Amino acid sequence: MERAVSTSTSSTGTQAIDRAALLVATVVRADEPLSFLDLHDECGLPKSTTSRLLTALERTELLERNASGSYVAGPLFWLYATRHDQWDELVRLARPTLERVSKDTRETVNLSVTRGDRVVQVAQVDSTYMLGTRDWTEVDVPAHCSALGKVLLAYGVLDVQQGELEQVTPSTITDREVLQRQLAQVTRRGYASTVDELEIGLTGIGAPVRGSGGEVIAALGVSGPSTRLENRLDELGRLLNDRAEQLSGLLRRRTRKEGVA
Template identity: 50%
Template structure:
């Protein structure tokens, strides 16, 4: 089927806008020409059209950045809702497959902010983690953010309700293991009898912007089960990451 000229122009402009928005840094005109493989004249016309509509802007150095329309949108909307819109179907699938509690969280300064939960299918013992403040170092979600440098490690580690304190050296070793295998684990570190596994969600440049966890009691899981769950969860969060523009091999350490 032949694509109409107008549709082709829209597709090209959309591809150009996606590159600029998803890049981790401002883009030069030459880099945009090279990446899209379009003629310089065509790229120039598309950029002018995007500028006129406030979708891109040129800074003082002549580099292209996302335009002011994105700032307007960000000011008027909760961007965590956008992430949830992308992730919800996967969260539901994980919940249906495991039967356990599933949470989506994002880093905010020194805090882990829970933005969504899919409740376990078990009627008893379901905790609403959206209302619970958990020290990040004894949270599988927090370990993901620490391990992939989405949050900075605190100078001091608080003692969780379980009373099981962890030294900074022990935590750093745990975080290194998290990066090696691609998922985080907490085993009765926050609360006795509670296990959680988490995996990262990435954007186009490989940065970790969110994490998904599955939590359950020790009575329903073994450490071998947790390892299998971690591997499965990593594949499932990769599906979310791909919707955000991430491609394997671009992950930041």
């Protein structure tokens, strides 16, 4: 009986596992409870097989059924999640994106999040190299004059600090009014920039990365000499926004089923 084709780069002796893994991946990626039928449709396996596999996956704690009988990721996934810092995982998932941006722009790329009321860089591609361990470079750069900081401020992940805004260079914005107007613009355009505001000759551009619920959780950006970047702000801003959007898509719970609109 000639089956359509083997799925992907066919392998031998693992049909059952490939199918089971397909079910697990579907559930995890969907990130919303999927009913038996959802899975049956989505994965295109015969009912009996689907049933058998799901039962086995539930027994082995890879999947679990919620109160209404739909399937969700099982205890093994929880266990993993509690043991691993979610920023760590963000970094792992973001890595390809960072490298892509690095390749696109040839500039220093980084990803920042807030920790308390500080902006910390959690990953960086610098020519080639990437900060790895938990001991992150806690760059203590004032948020109001860095591009990534502005992104986080603009989307309300961080609040503008109390008191005086430090005048780091002659270009630094110290007027709260002006800053607020600029932040509003950031949300409109979808990217932030700083030219010479943090350091003379240094330009940075950043865009927001959104998490599961659509809330901004991080900022993706590039920085480099103003000479190379200052007249490409918009181009790079769009690029970053694009890439950040893609990354967000990866993090976002797939809102509905993918089949029908």
